[in-house]
Amino acid sequence: xxxxxxxLRTWKRPPVLLKDPRWRWTILxxxxxxxxxxxxxxxxxxxxxxxxxxxxxxFIQGFLSPDFNxxxxxxxxGLIESLTMTLTSTxxxxxxxxxxxxxxxxxxxxxxxxxxCRSIITLSRSFQEIIIAILLVAMFGFGPFAGxxxxxxxxxxxxxxxxxxxxxxxxxxxIEAIRATGADWWQVVNYAVQSQVMPRLIGLSLYRLDIxxxxxxxxxxxxAGGVGATLNTAIDRYEYDSAGAILIIIIAIVLVxxxxxxxxRRWVQ
Amino acid sequence: xxxxxxxxKTYKTGDRALTNISFSVPAGQVVGLIGPSGAGKSSLxxxxxxxxxxxxxxxxxxxxxxxxxxxxxxxQARRRIGMIFQExxxxxxxxxxxxxxxxxxxxxxxxxxxxxxxxxxDIDQAFSLLERVGLGDHYNKRADELSGGQxxxxxxxxxxxxxxxxxxxxxxxxxxDPKTSRQIMRLIQGVCRERNLPAIINxxxxxxxxxxxxxxxxxxxxxVVFDGPSSALSHEALTRxxxxxxxxxxxxxxxxxxxxFLFSHAKVLELT
Numbered sequence: 198x199x200x201x202x203x204x205l206r207t208w209k210r211p212p213v214l215l216k217d218p219r220w221r222w223t224i225l226x227x228x229x230x231x232x233x234x235x236x237x238x239x240x241x242x243x244x245x246x247x248x249x250x251x252x253x254x255x256f257i258q259g260f261l262s263p264d265f266n267x268x269x270x271x272x273x274x275g276l277i278e279s280l281t282m283t284l285t286s287t288x289x290x291x292x293x294x295x296x297x298x299x300x301x302x303x304x305x306x307x308x309x310x311x312x313x314c315r316s317i318i319t320l321s322r323s324f325q326e327i328i329i330a331i332l333l334v335a336m337f338g339f340g341p342f343a344g345x346x347x348x349x350x351x352x353x354x355x356x357x358x359x360x361x362x363x364x365x366x367x368x369x370x371x372i373e374a375i376r377a378t379g380a381d382w383w384q385v386v387n388y389a390v391q392s393q394v395m396p397r398l399i400g401l402s403l404y405r406l407d408i409x410x411x412x413x414x415x416x417x418x419x420x421a422g423g424v425g426a427t428l429n430t431a432i433d434r435y436e437y438d439s440a441g442a443i444l445i446i447i448i449a450i451v452l453v454x455x456x457x458x459x460x461x462r463r464w465v466q
Numbered sequence: 467x468x469x470x471x472x473x474x475k476t477y478k479t480g481d482r483a484l485t486n487i488s489f490s491v492p493a494g495q496v497v498g499l500i501g502p503s504g505a506g507k508s509s510l511x512x513x514x515x516x517x518x519x520x521x522x523x524x525x526x527x528x529x530x531x532x533x534x535x536x537x538x539x540x541x542q543a544r545r546r547i548g549m550i551f552q553e554x555x556x557x558x559x560x561x562x563x564x565x566x567x568x569x570x571x572x573x574x575x576x577x578x579x580x581x582x583x584x585x586x587x588d589i590d591q592a593f594s595l596l597e598r599v600g601l602g603d604h605y606n607k608r609a610d611e612l613s614g615g616q617x618x619x620x621x622x623x624x625x626x627x628x629x630x631x632x633x634x635x636x637x638x639x640x641x642x643d644p645k646t647s648r649q650i651m652r653l654i655q656g657v658c659r660e661r662n663l664p665a666i667i668n669x670x671x672x673x674x675x676x677x678x679x680x681x682x683x684x685x686x687x688x689x690v691v692f693d694g695p696s697s698a699l700s701h702e703a704l705t706r707x708x709x710x711x712x713x714x715x716x717x718x719x720x721x722x723x724x725x726x727f728l729f730s731h732a733k734v735l736e737l738t
Contacts, residue, residue, distance in 0.1 A: 374555035374621075377515055378628060379545030379572025384579050388568050392559040 259437025260444065268431065268439040275417070275427030276446065282344045282423055283410040289345075290352025290409075291402050297353065298360030299386065304372070305364060314357070321354025330416035341422030348409045348416075355408070359401050360394065367393045396465045403458035410454055414447050467492050468514070468632055468664060473523035475509050475688075483509040484688045487523070491632075494662040496655055498669055498679030498696065502708050505685040507668040511634045514666070515547045516540060527632060545572030548625030550654070552637035554617040558610040562601065562620050565609050566592040569627030588627070595623040599653060615646035619653070626657060633658065633665035640670060647671070651678040672704065 215221045265272070300306045300314035329350055333343040367390055375389040417425020424443060431440040469490040475483045483506040491497055499507050512518035514525055516532060525532040527546060535543050548569070556565045570588045571579055578584060584592075596602055599619040604612065609620060618638060625633060635654060639647035651667075655678045658665050669675045675682055676696045684692030684699075684707035692703045701713040 368555075368558075370551060370553055370555040371557050373517055374549065374551055374624075375557065375568055375571065377517060377544060377547070377549040378569050378624070379541040379543075380568070380579075381541060381571075381576070383576050384571045387576075387580055388560065388564075388571065389557055392557050395559075 256437045256440070259439075260441035262438055263442035263445055264436075264438035265442045268427070268436065268442075271427050271430070272424070272439070272443055272446065275422075275424035275443075276450075278341045278344075279410065279413040279417070279423035279425070280450075282341050282348060282413045283406060286345050286348030286352060286413075287402065287406045287409050289349045290356055290405065291398075293349070294353050294356035294360060295398075297357040298364065299390075301357055301361035302364035304367070304369065305382075305386065305390065314361070318354050318358045318361070321350055322358065326351050326412050326416055327419055330419050330421045334420040339420045339422070344413060344416050344421035344423055347421055348412060351412065352405050352409060356401055356405055360398060363394045363397045364390055396462075399465050400458075400462040403461055407451070407454045407458050411447075411451060467528060468666075469526040470514075471524045471526070473510075473513060473525060474521050475506070475513055475518065476521045482688055484513070484520075487688075487690055489683060489690065489693060491664045491666065493664055494658065495681060496658050496665045496667065496679045498667050498675030498682045499685065500669060500672055500675050500682060500707060501685035503670075506688040507685055508636055509688075510685065511549075511636050511666060511668050514632075514634060515544050515549060541572055545628050546631045548628045548630035548633045550618070550621050550625050550633070550635040550638045552640045554614070554621045554641075556609040556617055556620055556624075558608070560609060561605065562596070562607050562609055562612070563592060563605040565620050566596060566605075566623045566627050569624045572628070591629075592623070592627055595626050596620075598626075598657070599623050614642050615650065618642065618646075618650050622650075622653060622657070626661075630663065633663055635665065635667040635669075637668055637670060639674065647674060648677075654678070672699070 212218075212221070215224070297314050297317055300310045301318055303311055306314065326347055330343060330347040333346050337343045337346070371393065372385060372389040375385050380388065413423045414425040414428065417423040417427070418429045420426065424447065428440055428443045428447075431437075431443060467490065471488050473487040474485055477483060487510065499510065501507050509518055513520040514527075514532065516535070520533055523533070527543065530543055532540075532543055557568065560568075564582065567582070567584050567588060568579075569592075570584060574584060574588070593602075593605070596605055599622055601616060601619050601623070604616065609617060612620065621638075633654070638654065639650055642650060651674055654665065654667065657663065667675070667679060669679075676699060679696055682692065682694065682696050682699050683690060684703065686707050691706045692699070694703075704713050705711065
């Protein structure tokens with residue numbers, strides 16, 4: 198008897214976000230209409246696409262037969278510039294980020310300090326690297342110095358924010374215990390905080406080094422020096438074989454940096 | 467000697483953690499602080515070394531009024547108070563030796579502590595304390611390589627490295643098995659006897675408290691509802707602290723003073 202009753206019970210997962218089915222349908226239908234309208238408003242010049250495919254094919258051919266030799270001097274100079282920019286900006290970024298990160302951690306800094314440091318981070322993070330590079334190239338002229346400043350500025354936002362968040366996630370019992378011994382603020386940071394965040398800080402710095410190298414080849418295109426500038430010149434001159442060579446070198450360096458940094462990060466844990 | 471006068475603590479959320487607490491602890495006395503969860507035991511202990519700010523009342527350690535201090539004078543007072551924590555609160559990535567030496571942070575300058583160049587006397591004392599707590603060979607191990615009982619021993623050595631005038635312990639045995647709990651409590655009791663050191667041990671386990679404390683203070687809802695020698699902790703007193711319960715079962719197991727027997731029944735109270 199009871200078996201018959203229980204077998205009649207049905208269950209359906211209740212809707213989570215929108216309880217009213219009318220709302221669900223309106224939103225679904227609305228988005229579908231918008232998508233159709235949006236797609237139909239994009240003008241596609243099919244002839245241009247065909248031409249582009251042809252150029253793309255040329256590019257792939259150049260990529261498959263890379264020419265390292267004829268522009269080697271330019272490539273070499275660009276690479277050295279890029280690597281210098283990468284390393285110097287990462288080091289400068291880390292040095293500036295550590296104090297800002299400490300100031301932006303709510304469990305260590307008083308409110309006014311916290312607000313100031315968080316504002317610096319927000320400012321740095323609100324602009325994409327290319328925009329900063331365009332501004333700094335306009336201010337300081339073409340070349341790697343603008344690139345160095347761009348990458349340093351971008352690194353500060355990235356590193357300070359993640360460092361501050363890691364400090365806030367620290368085990369508060371360890372901080373409390375060191376504070377209970379009568380230690381001052383610097384000693385608390387040195388013993389309880391530094392030992393907890395150091396592996397992460399090393400990992401983040403290496404990750405940023407990796408990002409900075411990739412960015413350094415992008416911001417070269419807007420005039421901030423490095424191998425990006427060389428790449429841009431090669432493409433402008435339709436020298437796809439040299440461009441292919443540059444791309445292969447960039448990919449190789451990114452791979453090396455990526456693997457070695459992930460290896461080091463595992464090692465410091 | 468520690469003296470609390472009309473201490474109260476109300477948190478920003480409006481929770482009244484402590485109401486009008488007054489008592490004093492003479493030198494060498496080990497006080498067991500018992501009470502149900504949320505009775506304010508942790509808040510009380512942390513008010514003494516000002517990890518939690520008291521709302522009103524005053525606390526005296528010897529001649530110093532702890533509740534009046536701030537900045538440098540507060541840090542100087544804190545180094546006179548050793549503290550032992552529930553989850554040991556060791557700095558996990560530092561070595562055992564660094565953890566013990568961190569008890570001297572209030573005494574050494576910033577650059578000495580940064581370079582780990584402690585005065586020879588501090589290092590000698592750290593070695594002898596590690597031997598006292600039975601960890602003589604482990605000084606270069608990282609703290610997170612040790613077992614729970616060993617970590618708590620390091621915690622005790624760190625507190626003693628301060629040469630404290632008062633020892634505070636916040637649930638020092640809560641994360642340990644019954645046997646290790648007894649060993650740790652015996653160690654704390656032993657070092658307090660050796661140094662004539664007063665201690666306040668906040669503890670859940672009534673049987674442990676009765677066995678290792680000279681005096682029991684019972685807290686309920688932020689107020690002292692029992693204060694007397696461990697032997698005076700009757701059924702009636704336990705009911706006042708924790709509420710009605712069949713204490714006979716507990717009493718049966720705590721009557722014989724034989725260690726082995728006690729140990730095998732030590733957890734009965736927590737189960738009931």
